[in-house]
Amino acid sequence: MVQRDSRIVFIDFGSCGVYTSRERNIWRQFSYYHEQEDVGRMVQSAVALLEPLPPIDIDELSKRLENLFWENLNAFKSKYTQWWERTSARVWIKYMELAREYDAPLALNTLRMIRSTLMYETVAARLFGRVDAFKEHRKYLKTAGKASRRRVRKRVQNFMFKGPSPDDYRSFEQLLDMGNRTMYLAQRWLDQPPFHFSMMVDKFVYAVSVMLRTMITFVFFTLGAAFLVLGSHLVRPGPSGHTIWSACQEVLSWWPYQLLVGFNLFLSIRKIMMRLFDKDVRTNSTGLT
Numbered sequence: 001m002v003q004r005d006s007r008i009v010f011i012d013f014g015s016c017g018v019y020t021s022r023e024r025n026i027w028r029q030f031s032y033y034h035e036q037e038d039v040g041r042m043v044q045s046a047v048a049l050l051e052p053l054p055p056i057d058i059d060e061l062s063k064r065l066e067n068l069f070w071e072n073l074n075a076f077k078s079k080y081t082q083w084w085e086r087t088s089a090r091v092w093i094k095y096m097e098l099a100r101e102y103d104a105p106l107a108l109n110t111l112r113m114i115r116s117t118l119m120y121e122t123v124a125a126r127l128f129g130r131v132d133a134f135k136e137h138r139k140y141l142k143t144a145g146k147a148s149r150r151r152v153r154k155r156v157q158n159f160m161f162k163g164p165s166p167d168d169y170r171s172f173e174q175l176l177d178m179g180n181r182t183m184y185l186a187q188r189w190l191d192q193p194p195f196h197f198s199m200m201v202d203k204f205v206y207a208v209s210v211m212l213r214t215m216i217t218f219v220f221f222t223l224g225a226a227f228l229v230l231g232s233h234l235v236r237p238g239p240s241g242h243t244i245w246s247a248c249q250e251v252l253s254w255w256p257y258q259l260l261v262g263f264n265l266f267l268s269i270r271k272i273m274m275r276l277f278d279k280d281v282r283t284n285s286t287g288l289t
Helices: 021-036 039-048 058-077 089-101 108-127 133-161 166-191 197-234 244-252 255-276
Strands: none
Touching: 021 039, 021 108, 021 133, 039 058, 058 089, 089 108, 108 133, 197 244, 197 255, 244 255
């Protein structure tokens, strides 16, 4: 309701929800990137709200969201837009249409947020056509930041001058437990690393040797074919004018030879890939795997 002194009063809280920490952070990031006009990050935040995603074309969905957000930013910045164009109604309606088109699930909290946003933004824009919802959100974040700063200062002062509270001891105990767990995982990783560098070196040496053999074979056959071409030109009557380099260029221009070289290169790469993805097998001192 709008009272006579232009105060907006909320009278119905029948449809309410509770954000998770992840959802709250995503919405904060979305508003921040809107302020920075970073459409790429806005798209990432909008896609994160749809996770877990079904098998879809992420690039196509991101491109369509990017176009949608650019249109919204231009509408907010323009001085000639209507009041309804300065709300996020079109953005969220189109966002829900895209989610339905790609069979991407929308969380109940996201639907409630979109519904409430459409309601209060529409009312605010009808009362004041130049209102900027994102600017008002930045004011709220600034006030919330000041309140957080006061709480942190108060807790630090209490810790320094009144001593730690029981909650501080419990937090300190949790921090120590996390440190011990981290040290254990680090020690385990060092004792049994997921990548065995000796075997990786062996695979690298194998890949280099295969490529060297392929290059030597290529050079050998190219020079051999070039000498044959050069010899055929020399036995012909008349001046030849051919050199070994021109003969090599002529050999390389033959499509059957190019096909042969390409096939040989394909086989070499296949050998290397099979060796790289081969399962590592270690042996102990008794020779057992």
